[in-house]
Amino acid sequence: MGHVERAARFVADPERTRWHDEALWHVRTRRDAAARLVPDWEDLREQAAAIKRHALGRLPELWQAFETNASRAGTIVHWARDAREHNEIVYRLLQERGIRRVVKSKSMLTEECGLNPHLGKRGIEIVDTDLGERIVQLRREAPSHIVMPAIHLRRREIGELFEREMGGPKGIDDPEALTALARRDLRARFLAAEAGLTGVNFAVAETGGFVVVTNEGNADLGTALPDLHIASVGLEKILPKQGDLAPFLRLLARSATGQAMTAYTSHFRGPRPPSPAAPPDRPGSDGRRDPELHIVIVDNGRSRLLGTPAFREALACIRCGACLNTCPVYRRSGGHSYEATIPGPIGSVLETARDSRTHAELPFACSLCGSCSEVCPVRIPLHRQLLAFRESISSDDPHRRLRRWGLDLLGRVMLRPAHYERLGRWGRAFARRLPGTWLEGLLGPWTRHRSLPTLPSRSFRELHRERVKARAAREDGR
Amino acid sequence: MNRARDDILARLDAARTPRVEPPRPPTAPPGMDDPPAFLRARLEEAGGRLQMAAARNWPDEIEWPLDRTAVRHLHSALPIVPSRGLGLDATTDRELDGLEICILRAEFAVAESGAVWQVPSSPRERVAALLAEHLIVVVDATEIVATLHHAYQRIDPARSAFGWFLCGPSKTADIEQSLVLGAHGPRTLDLIVTNA
Structure with missing residues (x-):
C-alpha cells in the first residue's frame, strides 16, 4: 500500500480530515503571529x-x-x-x-x-x-x-x-x-x-x-x-x-x-x-x-547523509514541525499516510535519503508549493530537495520505456497536421461514446479523481474554418 | 565500544563538508522599550501570572494561588516564607508528592520569552518545583533582560549540573489542541517581581 492508498483511508472520514486540516493551519497562524513579534x-x-x-x-x-x-x-x-x-x-x-x-x-x-x-x-x-x-x-x-x-x-x-x-x-x-x-x-x-x-x-x-x-x-x-x-x-x-x-x-x-x-x-x-537529605543508611535519593x-x-545513517551534498542541509533540522503544519498534503492526508518515523516534508526528505526504495513515493506527496521552505527556522530548502529526489527516482522509473514510446508517437503525430486533425476527429467521436468516468484510474492515482471535460463535437480548426466561410459568404452577399 | 566511537569519527571525517567559517557571534538584538510589560504579556500567554510587590513584604501583598492560611504543605527556598508540612518533613524526594506550593527564587527574567532562569539550590528543590500543585517564583525587578542572547551572557555553565528556563505552568494541548494547564507539574505559576 502506498502513500495515496493510506491517505485515502485517512480522508475516508471527511469530518476528521477537515478538523485536522484546520487545527494544523491554526497552529501555523499562531507561528506567524509569534514570529511577527x-x-x-x-x-x-x-x-x-x-x-x-x-x-x-x-x-x-x-x-x-x-x-x-x-x-x-x-x-x-x-x-x-x-x-x-x-x-x-x-x-x-x-x-x-x-x-x-x-x-x-x-x-x-x-x-x-x-x-x-x-x-x-x-x-x-x-x-x-x-x-x-x-x-x-x-x-x-x-x-x-x-x-x-x-x-x-x-x-x-x-x-x-x-x-x-x-x-x-x-x-x-x-x-x-x-x-x-x-x-x-x-x-x-x-x-x-x-x-x-x-x-x-x-x-x-x-x-x-x-x-x-x-x-x-x-x-x-x-x-x-x-x-x-x-x-x-x-x-x-x-x-x-x-x-x-x-x-x-x-x-x-x-x-x-x-x-x-x-x-x-x-x-x-x-x-x-x-x-544530602537522605538518611545515612539509604544513600542516594531512593536509597x-x-x-x-x-x-x-x-x-x-546520519554520517552517510552528511556525505550526500544534496541532502546534507536536512541535517540542520531542529524538529519543530513547522513544515508539517503548513504542508497542504500533510494537513489533508495525516501523518500515518507517510508510514515513516518522521512524516511531512522533512520526513519525506530524511526518510527518502535513508531508504529511497521503500519511500520512493514520498517525494511525490508534495505540491511543490514551497511553504515548508518558507517557514523552516533553519532555512532547509525542503521543496527543492524533494524535487531533486523526484529527478533521481524518475531516472530509474520502470515505465520509462512506455513513456518514451508514447511521447515519440505524440511527436510524430504533432509534426503532421493532417494526421493530427484526423486522429483528433476520431478521438473525439470515440471519447464521446464512453462513460464520463472512463479516465478514472486508467493512468494510476493521478487520474483517480480527475475526468476530462466533455469534448466538443468539433475542433477549434473546424469551427474557425466554418466561421471564415460564413463571413466570406456574408461579404459575397452584399 | 570504542570501535563504534572510532568508526563514527572516521565516517564523519570521510563525509567532511567544505569548511564553513563560524558565523559572526550572535549579536544581541537591541533591547526593548518596556521589558516588564513585554514579560507580563508573554508570561500571561503562557498561562502564568505576573505580580509586582515590595521585596520586604511581598507575601502579604500578592494574591496567592490558594488561601494562604489553609496551606499545609509548602516548600520554600526563601526565608521570608518558612517551609511547612511535607516541605519540612519529607525524608525522600518522592515524599514531596502532595506538596501544595513551592516557592523559588529565579536569577533573572527574560522579557521576550516570558521566562525566568532558575538554578535549583539542590536536587530536592527541583523535585519540589515539579511535584507542587502551585509554583511561585520570585525575581528582582532589576533583573529583567531583554532576550535570550542577553540571558546566555549571564549564564555560567560550570556553576551547576542543572539549570532551567521556566515559562508558565506545566501544560499540554495534546488532546484536540485544547490547552490544559497542569499536565504533569504545577497547575499555576505566579511570577513575583519585587521592587526594593
Missing part, C-alpha cells in the same frame, strides 16, 4: 542556518570536545553506529542495574531506533510520558506528528481509550478531565520509575551539556526522581557554543506552536549531586545509589 526574525533564521552549516562541517571536532567536557562533568558517553547498538547500550545499562520500570519523554530518535519494542521484549516496562505519546502508545500506533503525536485523534476516541486503559468514567471526552486522568495515572509511574530516558534538543560542545525542552515537564519529572538518566542524541544535534542556544531557542517554540518559549527548557551538565547521567551518541 520578533523584530530580527529573518536574521535569526539566517544565523541559525549559518551555525548549523558551520557545525555540520566540523562534527568530529565538536563531538570529541563534547565527549571531553561531558566526561569532565561526570557524564558517561556512549557511541552507537546504528539503532541496534543504541538499543543494546540502553538495555545493558538498565539490565546491569536490575531496572524494570522506565519512563521516557518524547524522543524521535528512540522512535527511529525502535527502542520501545526492544526493551518491551526483554521484560522492561517502558512508559511514554508525553501525553500525546502515551495516547498513541496505549493505542499501539506510531505518533502521527513530531510535536503533536496524537493530532490525528478526536477527543471521543481518547475518552474511550482512557475508559479502557485508565478506568476512566464512561463517555468522558472533556480534554481537561482526560488530562487530569492521565496526570494521576502517570504521576504514580513517575514516582515508581527507576530510570528516565530522554532525547536531546541541543548538545553543546563547549560545555559538554545538553538541553531538553518540554511543555508538560515530563522530561524533568522523569529525570529528577530516578537515579539513572539516559539521554539519546543524534549526531546532528551539536552546537559549538552555549551562546549558540539563544537563536535556536528563540526560533524553536515559536516555529513549533507559536509559543514564545516552552514551559521547561532544561540544561543538563553532569549527574545531579546525591540528595540505592548515586545519580548517573549517560548519553548515547547515535549515527544510524
